[in-house]
Amino acid sequence: MLEIEGACINYGPVSAVRNVSVKVEQGEIVALLGPNGAGKTSLLSAAMGLRPLAAGSVRFKGEDLRKLDTENRVRKGLTLTPEGRKVFANLTVLENLELGAATRKKGAEIHEDMEMCFGLFPILAERRHQTGGSLSGGEQQMLAIARALMSRPSLLMLDEPSLGLAPRIVGQIFRLIRDLRDRGLTILLVEQNAHEVLRFADRAYVLSTGECRYAGPASRLHDKGALMQAYIGELVA
Ligand SMILES: Nc1ncnc2c1ncn2[C@@H]1O[C@H](COP(=O)(O)OP(=O)(O)O)[C@@H](O)[C@H]1O
Numbered sequence: 001m002l003e004i005e006g007a008c009i010n011y012g013p014v015s016a017v018r019n020v021s022v023k024v025e026q027g028e029i030v031a032l033l034g035p036n037g038a039g040k041t042s043l044l045s046a047a048m049g050l051r052p053l054a055a056g057s058v059r060f061k062g063e064d065l066r067k068l069d070t071e072n073r074v075r076k077g078l079t080l081t082p083e084g085r086k087v088f089a090n091l092t093v094l095e096n097l098e099l100g101a102a103t104r105k106k107g108a109e110i111h112e113d114m115e116m117c118f119g120l121f122p123i124l125a126e127r128r129h130q131t132g133g134s135l136s137g138g139e140q141q142m143l144a145i146a147r148a149l150m151s152r153p154s155l156l157m158l159d160e161p162s163l164g165l166a167p168r169i170v171g172q173i174f175r176l177i178r179d180l181r182d183r184g185l186t187i188l189l190v191e192q193n194a195h196e197v198l199r200f201a202d203r204a205y206v207l208s209t210g211e212c213r214y215a216g217p218a219s220r221l222h223d224k225g226a227l228m229q230a231y232i233g234e235l236v237a
């Protein structure tokens with residue numbers, strides 16, 4: 001469904017990602033792991049069209065994405081919940097959700113999707129008239145995910161959704177991610193909680209300092225030693 005091939009991403013003279021290829025098939029949860037600074041956020045940003053590729057290609061549902069801007073990538077069914085959530089603090093929950101549907105024509109469908117989001121996240125329904133900034137960290141993450149769902153994506157990319165959340169809330173977010181997959185969504189998940197994510201991911205990639213250290217089934221990394229080896233660059237799939 002998503003095919004990133006030979007991606008190179010630079011920030012001025014700094015090379016952040018070098019020749020990385022990542023594939024996500026329909027219906028999968030794919031984990032993108034690796035230490036801070038590995039290039040994970042850069043890779044998702046490039047897939048979304050928020051950063052240019054210095055080399056390489058991105059295809060989605062068979063189409064070359066390089067000629068599409070971010071808005072048109074969203075229209076095609078690709079979306080991103082960015083690192084740090086980025087909900088609009090001064091807008092209400094409802095207004096945040098409406099913005100998530102900005103690429104679509106207004107109408108009954110949008111209302112339906114909002115009800116679907118409220119079904120998934122009852123707490124957001126309760127707080128629909130509160131501002132984003134007044135929500136707890138976990139609620140803001142739920143709002144960020146719900147907002148992404150408002151574009152009716154077929155592939156959802158999540159950048160560190162559990163960052164800064166209490167363990168109980170992290171468990172809820174991970175359950176939700178599995179629920180979304182069971183409802184037919186395809187997911188590319190960047191996470192620091194590698195061990196937990198590897199329990200339910202289908203396949204995993206490990207990046208370190210801009211290079212791919214592991215690409216293969218998540219189950220091969222269940223062993224702590226194997227995961228460590230991938231992080232330090234000795235395990236080759
Ligand atoms: N806006 C930026 N300007 C300059 N360098 C950046 C910028 N964003 C990221 N980088 C650098 O690119 C590398 C990869 O960063 P990033 O993609 O954020 O990694 P990760 O998400 O895996 O922590 C890091 O060395 C980081 O310092």
Ligand SMILES: [Mg+2]
Binds near residue numbers: 040041042083159
């Ligand atoms: Mg990051």
